[in-house]
Amino acid sequence: MTGIRRYIRFYVGNAYHELATIAPTRTLLDWLREERGLTGTKEGCNEGDCGACTVLVVRLEGERLVWRAVNACIQFVSMLDGAQVLTIEDMRAPDGSLHPVQQAMVDHHGSQCGFCTPGFVMSMVAGRKAAGLGQDERGIDDMLAGNLCRCTGYAPIVRAMRHAMQAGPDHFDAMADDMAARLRTLRDGTTVDMAGPTGRLTIPATVDALAHTLLENPDSRIVAGATDVGLWVTKGLRDLPHVIAIGQIADLRRIEVTPQGLFLGAAVTWQEARAALAEILPQPDEEVFRRIGSVQVRNAGTVCGNIANGSPIGDGPPVLIAAGATVHLRRGDTRRTLALEDFFIDYGKQDRAPGEFVEGITIPVPAPDTVIRGWKVSKRFDQDISAILGAFSLTLAPDGTISNPRIAFGGMAATPRRALRTEEALAGQKWNDATLEAARAAIMADFTPLTDMRASAWYRSTVAANLLTRLYADCGPQAARVPTSVHAACTATGDHAHG
Ligand SMILES: Cc1cc2nc3c(=O)[nH]c(=O)nc-3n(C[C@H](O)[C@H](O)[C@H](O)COP(=O)(O)OP(=O)(O)OC[C@H]3O[C@@H](n4cnc5c(N)ncnc54)[C@H](O)[C@@H]3O)c2cc1C
Ligand code: FES
Ligand code: FES
Incomplete structure (x- = not known):
């Protein structure tokens, strides 16, 4: 010091x-x-x-x-x-002219009552400054997902953004x-x-x-x-x-590849971590991490804060547990490392002593034959909390034998938790219709979910089983051929897994 x-x-x-x-x-x-x-x-x-x-x-x-x-x-x-x-x-230039983003909002009628407009303008200016954000239509949607407008219907705002992205430098340059x-x-x-x-x-x-x-x-x-x-x-x-x-402590802002995997320090935000996470967990990055809050939330919120907060519906833990992540804890000069699933003891209770803090996490780099998937199920695509989140990791031998299954769910119990019986039903089995049926049955034994404002217990159990079917359809050896019986079950139970 x-x-x-x-x-x-x-x-x-x-x-x-x-x-x-x-x-x-x-x-x-x-x-x-x-x-x-x-x-x-x-x-x-x-x-x-x-x-x-x-x-x-x-x-x-x-x-x-x-x-x-x-x-x-x-x-x-x-x-x-x-x-x-x-x-x-601060957005007007010193000569009083509007910022190119403000001008685009005027030109494209992006404002009516105007209450949301300053917020949109600020998101758009940030989008212009942040490399990789807002470069295409999807990027524009992602960039503006954290701004709500009650008046315009968004189309004029998106048009304004499209033009603003092409506009020349601003006075900040x-x-x-x-x-x-x-x-x-x-x-x-x-x-x-x-x-x-x-x-x-x-x-x-x-x-x-x-x-x-x-x-x-x-x-x-x-x-x-x-x-x-x-x-x-x-x-x-x-x-x-x-x-x-702790947000600006340099030691905690490290993103490093170590022999054990990808290390993320405790002050690394979701937005900062995403490029590195996408390298090793591309599908979960797209399906889950991209949908954590909004750009504004991901710019502030940290991966380790998501873990330390211990919510049963945090989106990071199930994916990171399935991926085999470990959490590094420190108290004074004493350090210890835990499997991430062991950190979550009960609702609101984590394995963290007074004076102890999370220093970072390590996510192992998956072997090339390992399949890792995660799906967030929520009522809205953007800016919504998960009703349920299923994350899966397994290794498939060329003959279709499954090994090392790791399955974790959020929204199914008081903590993010592994589905141990389901893993048992899969381990050592050939990835086929019968194994899928056994795994679907096992998941019912793994969890007794609650009914709350986000989903009923029935919905959660049904979707959990259907996410296994989705995994099978997505990456089993029979990918794209979902058995008729399972398809019928999905339809009957109203699976809107990606709703
Ligand atoms: C609008 C909105 C949308 C959101 N959407 C999502 C979503 O889609 N998915 C999702 O999972 N979450 C979501 N969240 C929740 C939140 O953004 C995440 O949980 C985020 O990762 C928390 O990180 P943070 O750094 O902001 O934590 P903080 O708020 O700073 O801290 C959270 C808790 O963790 C503790 N803590 C933080 N860091 C450490 C540490 N290093 N060691 C020990 N304890 C620590 C704090 O003391 C506190 O108890 C949303 C939040 C908002 C406001
Ligand atoms: S006032 Fe709504 S995000 Fe801050
Ligand atoms: S212009 Fe009225 S809320 Fe957006």
């Missing part, structure tokens, strides 16, 4: 701010609107769903400026140390060197520790500083991306007396 700073500092637009007293859970949205008078950023849902509050957070990573759209309603001001925040008020130089001055490698009106904020500079702070303050609360914790504050109205913000 090179010293302690008693305040946080960041830019909003071109204005430099130092804050020595702020509640660690003060949301960026409230602060912008109530203390800065920047009311162009709107409050819609206050829970990360509607995108009306979208702002850009720009950071200097290495020597590269990285632009991210995030939901200001579930970002805490305390997480912005060292960043530049841009709001809709000309300012990039200045922005980088400014952000460079905010780098000091210092731990922040400050007292606010409702609690204490610590931003450890290193993972060692984190380990010791947590050991000394086991009742403190780690905040990574705040996409779960933010809702405890905005909807649960909870105060957190001591927040430890």
